[in-house]
Amino acid sequence: DSGVTQTPKHLITATGQRVTLRCSPRSGDLSVYWYQQSLDQGLQFLIQYYNGEERAKGNILERFSAQQFPDLHSELNLSSLELGDSALYFCASSPSGQGNGELFFGEGSRLTVL
Amino acid sequence: GENVEQHPSTLSVQEGDSAVIKCTYSDSASNYFPWYKQELGKRPQLIIDIRSNVGEKKDQRIAVTLNKTAKHFSLHITETQPEDSAVYFCAPQRGNTPLVFGKGTRLSVIA
Numbered sequence: 409d410s411g412v413t414q415t416p417k418h419l420i421t422a423t424g425q426r427v428t429l430r431c432s433p434r435s436g437d438l439s440v441y442w443y444q445q446s447l448d449q450g451l452q453f454l455i456q457y458y459n460g461e462e463r464a465k466g467n468i469l470e471r472f473s474a475q476q477f478p479d480l481h482s483e484l485n486l487s488s489l490e491l492g493d494s495a496l497y498f499c500a501s502s503p504s505g506q507g508n509g510e511l512f513f514g515e516g517s518r519l520t521v522l
Numbered sequence: 523g524e525n526v527e528q529h530p531s532t533l534s535v536q537e538g539d540s541a542v543i544k545c546t547y548s549d550s551a552s553n554y555f556p557w558y559k560q561e562l563g564k565r566p567q568l569i570i571d572i573r574s575n576v577g578e579k580k581d582q583r584i585a586v587t588l589n590k591t592a593k594h595f596s597l598h599i600t601e602t603q604p605e606d607s608a609v610y611f612c613a614p615q616r617g618n619t620p621l622v623f624g625k626g627t628r629l630s631v632i633a
Contacts, residue, residue, distance in 0.1 A: 410565065410567075441620060441621075443623075449625065450611060450623045450624060450625040450626050451566065451611065451623040452623075453620050453621065453622060453623075456620050463620075464619065464620045466620065498565065498566070508553070508554030508571075508573070508615055508617075508618070510556070510568045510571070511566075511568070511621060513565040513566050513567070514565060515564075515565050516565060
């Protein structure tokens with residue numbers, strides 16, 4: 409158990425819909441990262457938050473948005489869903505946004521768009 | 523941004539043999555070099571990492587070697603076991619930039 413909690417574990421929805429994925433980082437970790445993993449693809453970095461502020465942005469679509477709340481949990485909002493958005497979405501946390509170090513991943517949220 | 527390539531993309535070895543996975547990166551300022559393991563249906567987990575001031579690090583059956591001049595680092599697994607079967611990702615990092623993962627190497631250990 410990494411200490412990172414993601415909900416829901418599985419989600420099935422239709423094209424055009426909107427979903428919200430939730431992540432609670434490890435206790436004390438200030439940084440939250442979101443990654444997308446499609447079939448046979450690597451881990452694509454989407455976005456990072458540090459202590460409530462956006463720290464870095466990767467290949468995140470404009471239809472996607474995220475935020476980190478004062479209690480440090482984070483939500484990833486995916487809207488106008490397309491078939492290609494079907495993927496495993498991982499949240500990871502680390503103690504700080506400074507320097508190198510281990511990322512602790514949650515179990516992921518598997519999104520299926522039909 | 524960082525360009526990361528892993529080779530091979532798939533690797534099959536007999537149980538007990540060694541496995542080597544190579545990661546090539548483009549950013550010469552990268553200073554942290556981790557390897558993550560993702561078992562089927564599970565989350566990625568850090569298995570070993572190395573920093574730029576060290577050339578090699580070993581932890582039991584796994585080791586990482588770094589060649590900063592050539593901009594590549596490698597994961598070495600000796601005496602492979604079936605539980606080593608997984609996808610392995612490298613993620614070279616510069617400073618506090620987010621980890622950029624390679625596309626992964628699928629290792630199959632055949633009993």
